[in-house]
Amino acid sequence: NRRPKVVILGAGYGGMMTATRLQKANMHREAEIVLVNKHNYHYQTTWLHEPAAGTMHHDRTRMKISDVIDTNKIQFIKDGVQRIDSEHQKVHLDGGELDYDYLVIGLGSEPETFGIPGVSQHAFSIRSVNSVRLIREHIEYMFANYNRQDEKQEDLLTFVVAGAGFTGIEFVGELSERIPELCHEYDIAREKVKIYSVEAAPSALPGFDEELVEYAMNLLESRGVEFKISTPIKEVQEGKVLLENGDEIKSQTIVWTTGVRGNPVVEKSGFDAMRGRVKVEKDMRAPGHDNIFIFGDCALIINEEINRPYPPTAQIAIQQAYTVSNNLKKLIKGEENLEEFKPDIKGTVASLGGKEAIGVIGDRKLYGNSASAMKKIIDNRYLYLLGGMPLVLKKGKLNLF
Numbered sequence: 001n002r003r004p005k006v007v008i009l010g011a012g013y014g015g016m017m018t019a020t021r022l023q024k025a026n027m028h029r030e031a032e033i034v035l036v037n038k039h040n041y042h043y044q045t046t047w048l049h050e051p052a053a054g055t056m057h058h059d060r061t062r063m064k065i066s067d068v069i070d071t072n073k074i075q076f077i078k079d080g081v082q083r084i085d086s087e088h089q090k091v092h093l094d095g096g097e098l099d100y101d102y103l104v105i106g107l108g109s110e111p112e113t114f115g116i117p118g119v120s121q122h123a124f125s126i127r128s129v130n131s132v133r134l135i136r137e138h139i140e141y142m143f144a145n146y147n148r149q150d151e152k153q154e155d156l157l158t159f160v161v162a163g164a165g166f167t168g169i170e171f172v173g174e175l176s177e178r179i180p181e182l183c184h185e186y187d188i189a190r191e192k193v194k195i196y197s198v199e200a201a202p203s204a205l206p207g208f209d210e211e212l213v214e215y216a217m218n219l220l221e222s223r224g225v226e227f228k229i230s231t232p233i234k235e236v237q238e239g240k241v242l243l244e245n246g247d248e249i250k251s252q253t254i255v256w257t258t259g260v261r262g263n264p265v266v267e268k269s270g271f272d273a274m275r276g277r278v279k280v281e282k283d284m285r286a287p288g289h290d291n292i293f294i295f296g297d298c299a300l301i302i303n304e305e306i307n308r309p310y311p312p313t314a315q316i317a318i319q320q321a322y323t324v325s326n327n328l329k330k331l332i333k334g335e336e337n338l339e340e341f342k343p344d345i346k347g348t349v350a351s352l353g354g355k356e357a358i359g360v361i362g363d364r365k366l367y368g369n370s371a372s373a374m375k376k377i378i379d380n381r382y383l384y385l386l387g388g389m390p391l392v393l394k395k396g397k398l399n400l401f
């Protein structure tokens, strides 16, 4: 009478919430539960724009997995997932193989380049602790290097952020707060530094509330950000971006934030996917796979009201983890009436750096300090769901105003 084996791939929002839900329900008594992640820590993807700009230390965005999960109840394996062989119920890891009875795929996303030449070679991305540490160090190096040159090279102090979606805008917000500090530290006049936010669509934050977009753009412009709207980037070369309108911007720092696609492991493993995301069934299982759940940025679900996919967000990944963990419990207990996932979108709040933010909660618009406090409450709420009050006190954003 062997216990079934549940393998969870990825310790992001989805993976961590699933593991903690199963642990709280004491499911380790009825099943062997294994969590696989390429680092021994969990990081909060939604905070990464801050350490990227250097307005927060990256250690504040991460926590050791064994500090949150009881590894006597849930086995943790630090390894990279290469491929899933669903026919033989095996996962190929960098360092070996794992078999499973039930699989949960929560490997997150990677930057979408739309095949634009030069992006992977010459642009930075905001994806992981490693990728943002590199951006922060690089920005500082640009300032230090500028001072060393006899003939001042302006592209060292020109920063281009490609895409003015939420990630691009949140990063530009932090960067516009960080630049004056760096100017002070390196004795450089603020006017020497250029920050460009380059957006293909006719507006920043396309589709978001127009009044709030205007608030955000005015605020960021007042901090020296220059917007180039309706300006698609067509290529990135060493030291410059080429725009579709024929212009170019010389810059040694190009940060690419034009959206995401599902983790490449998904397509590599043969799942039918759109931009790396699998259109899952209502119970969050992959079509044709009764024992595989996919969620978060690797999954695609349609908003039937507008017949378009929901954007990939942590909010949805966390909610999906509740459905997936409930459904795993049912399957382990031999029940068949699986729960259907119903997203409950509370709203969207985006930080703009400092004590500024914009957001919509229900039908209420928020901006300025109250939006910024709300953003911190949302961040703390996740920590609360994951590890209760102790984790909020240890890792939370306690300085609300």
Ligand code: FAD
Binding pocket: 009, 010, 011, 012, 013, 014, 015, 036, 037, 038, 039, 042, 043, 045, 046, 047, 048, 049, 079, 080, 081, 082, 106, 107, 108, 109, 126, 127, 167, 170, 263, 265, 295, 296, 297, 298, 312, 313, 314, 315, 316, 317, 349, 350
């Ligand atoms: P993730 O949380 O990204 O986790 C994936 C995990 O898988 C990581 O731990 C990673 O290390 C691991 N992994 C990846 N590949 C492998 C591999 N091959 N082998 C082993 N492990 C692997 N959403 C919101 O709802 N609100 C926000 O305010 C918000 N802000 C954001 C701000 C920024 C700067 C960014 C970049 C995104 C933001 N998002 C926000 C989107 C949100 O972060 C994602 O939708 C969310 O992280 C998806 O969760 P996930 O569980 O699918 O994956």
Ligand code: NAD
Binding pocket: 114, 116, 162, 163, 164, 165, 166, 167, 168, 170, 198, 199, 200, 201, 204, 205, 206, 231, 232, 233, 234, 257, 258, 259, 260, 311, 312, 313, 348, 349, 350, 351
């Ligand atoms: P996104 O798809 O939301 O925005 C990408 C932007 O890049 C779009 O505005 C697009 O028009 C632009 N773009 C695309 N190609 C371009 C090109 N060649 N040149 C110039 N601009 C180009 O992606 P994102 O901002 O990376 O966000 C990813 C996901 O994470 C989204 O679902 C988003 O909602 C979520 N997120 C949420 C928050 C929040 O709620 N606060 C913050 C960050 C990210």
